[in-house]
Amino acid sequence: MPGFGHIPRDYAQAVEAYDPDIPEFFNFGRDVVDRHPPEKIAITAVSEDMETVRDISFGALSALTNRFADALARLGLAPGAHVMVVMDRVPDWFTVMLGANKAGVVTVPGTTLLTGRDIAWRVQATGAQAVIVTGRHCGKVETIAAECPSLRHLIVSGGTRDGWLALDDLLAGASETPPVVRTRATDLMMVYFTSGTTSAPKLVPRDHSYALAHAATGLFWMDLRESDLHWTLTDTGWAKAAWGKLYPPLLLGARVLLYDAAERFDPAAHLAVIERFRVTSFCAPPTVYRMLAQHDLGAYDLSSIRRSLGSGEPLNPEAIRVWHAATGHFIADGYGQTEAINLIGNCVGIEIRPGAMGKPVPGFDIDVIDDDGNRLPPGEIGHIGVHLSDPWPPGLFDGYITPEGRDRRAFRNGWYYTGDTARRDADGYFWFIGRADDLILSAGYRISPFEVESALLEHPAVAESAVVAAPDPTRGHVVRAFVVLASGWEADAALVAELQAFCKAQTAPYKYPREIEFVSDLPKTVSGKIRRVALRARG
Structure with a gap:
């Protein structure tokens, strides 16, 4: 099993010292799981009623x-x-x-x-x-x-x-x-599906080196230790489960908490789990923190928490302040993708600035760049880019799987373009701006407008549809759909409910449009593309 005791976790030292070594052959199950002391507890599984542990x-x-x-x-x-x-x-x-x-x-x-x-x-x-x-x-x-x-x-x-x-x-x-x-470290291990805005979900290949590359996620952002009981709130189908339930904690010997909760989030139950099992490391999407912040945090003993982490979407500063008041420490925001590992974060040893994504994780050269791959000065908005190096950046995929071969259009000018935009301040902190391709982030879910539009178009009442993100105080954003009706249909509340139910049946229910507005036509470019920017501007 790889040893990490010699690697400094302090950010400044780690940037200088961290040099990930990916061997030619690697298998997480055999080289990590099988080599831990057999008596050491890896997982604590808790039933929904907390009666079975x-x-x-x-x-x-x-x-x-x-x-x-x-x-x-x-x-x-x-x-x-x-x-x-x-x-x-x-x-x-x-x-x-x-x-x-x-x-x-x-x-x-x-x-x-x-x-x-x-x-x-x-x-x-x-x-x-x-x-x-x-x-x-x-x-x-x-x-x-x-x-x-x-x-x-x-x-x-x-x-x-x-x-x-x-x-x-x-x-x-x-x-x-x-x-x-x-x-081999380069052999295919997993395939994730991630949503885009102009096509069906993309196939993201993850090789065996991806599991080992997550050492950086666990060391520098999560700051996991063998004494930790770590709990990440996520569905097992998301890449965040690889981050929080599989690779970083098991690599570093931390114990994983597995809570078989109901689909509907219950703040009181989750707070009770933290209190009863003395969770020391906690990771949740901003939506969860916003919901917890509306609860009476003072009614629970949260003193066991040593480190709180947030990822999946930009973290609301107000939720950070409320959580800090209850626990005495700030939430460390982190940024990454299905296509990579943790790329930017409020890592160990740097000041947490509420609202900031943090700084590039050791092992990466990441910057804000323009369309031509030029690094932009502090304060300017541009693409978040990962510089392509030799050896290859740890944990970064090498293109989407397609029937025609790998789609590498995100790799150009010597950079991987993440599809997200940000600005970098004079101290090197990144501040998230938004998706470059209109992907909707809602309650930690990544939702493709294309998928929702496609589902709507299958209903006979819908002639055209366009989907954008609408601000929401709890979920960050919700899905808003603009619908042009087919001839013979009348716009009313009953049809809104019918279309929402139809979408839930056609695709994963979290994607359904919570807001539907009926319009006579959609704003389009000369070439016929929908101008989502004009739709978002309608408020």
């Missing part, structure tokens, strides 16, 4: 993941095969993700909010040979399985179901000494 040691995790790797081999899933994973926050998720890792099988994580249609699209795009889900998602898969000829196996966690293989049975019948698969 299960501690899982690294030794137990090693054995379970070995069994799953062997089960995959017995099913005929060879290294390089893809499996889609849609699972709740349960311990089996670790078994599946890390066991597939050991087997060299490529995981395709998906949020639990996906519909059957969403799942079908992802299975078809990756050629996934298996789908692994927790029980409540079986029905979604069954409605689309016939449309997915690549599917060979349906696996259910936490129970049994006709026509499905039970994960418990697979594990019971497998060996703890599976075939050893040597994976």
Whole structure:
């Protein structure tokens, strides 16, 4: 297992000293999980009512993941095969993700909010040979399985179901000494889907080096220690789960808290979990902090928290102040992408400036640049760019997967253009401005206007649609849709509700437009493109 004790965490020292070493061969399951002391607790899993608490040691995790790797081999899933994973926050998720890792099988994580249609699209795009889900998602898969000829196996966690293989049975019948698969650091490990504004979700490849590169995330921004109990609030299908539940904490030996909460966020329950289990490291999207800030924080003992982290969207300064008043420390904002690791953050050893993204994480050369790749002076707004170096920046992907090959249009002029804009002040702090491509960030979710517009257009009442972000005091932004009605339809409150329900059924429900405005036409450029900037200006 890689050792990190010699690496300074103080920002100024780390910038000078940190030189990540990515070996030719690397496998997170074998080189990290299997090499921790077997008696050390890796995961503490807590049921929704907090009555059931299960501690899982690294030794137990090693054995379970070995069994799953062997089960995959017995099913005929060879290294390089893809499996889609849609699972709740349960311990089996670790078994599946890390066991597939050991087997060299490529995981395709998906949020639990996906519909059957969403799942079908992802299975078809990756050629996934298996789908692994927790029980409540079986029905979604069954409605689309016939449309997915690549599917060979349906696996259910936490129970049994006709026509499905039970994960418990697979594990019971497998060996703890599976075939050893040597994976190169450059071999494909995971495929995420991330939304754009002018196309369907993009396929983001993540190789085995990505897991090790997250050492920088854990060392410098999260400041994780072996004594920590770390809790990241996220769905298992998002890349943030890789950040907060898998790689940084397990790399650095911190214990992960897994809370099987209901889909609807309950501030009181989450605060009670922090108090009861003495969480020391806590990460949540700004929306959660805004909701917690509206609660009576003084009614809970939050003194165990050593470090609070925020990511997913810009953090509201007011939420930072309220949290500081309750805990005595500021939330350390951080910025990264599905396509990378943590890139910019309020790292250890630098002053936290409320509202600022922080400074580039050690190991990266990041700046604000113009369209031609020129570095801009302090105060000017430009693209957030990652300078392309040799060796390649740690954890940075190398292009989106497409049927025609890798799409590398984001790489130009010697930089990776993140698609986000910012300004940098004279002290080197970055301040987020917005998405360069109109991607909507709402309550920590990344929502593509194109996907929502596409769903709306399938309703017979909709002739045209355009979607933009609208400011919201709790969620940061919500989805606002402008709709041109088809002939014969009348605009009224009933139709608004019908369109909202229709969108929830067509795609993941968090994407539905919370605001719908009916218009006679949409502002367009000469070439026929919708001018979203004009729609946003309507307020």
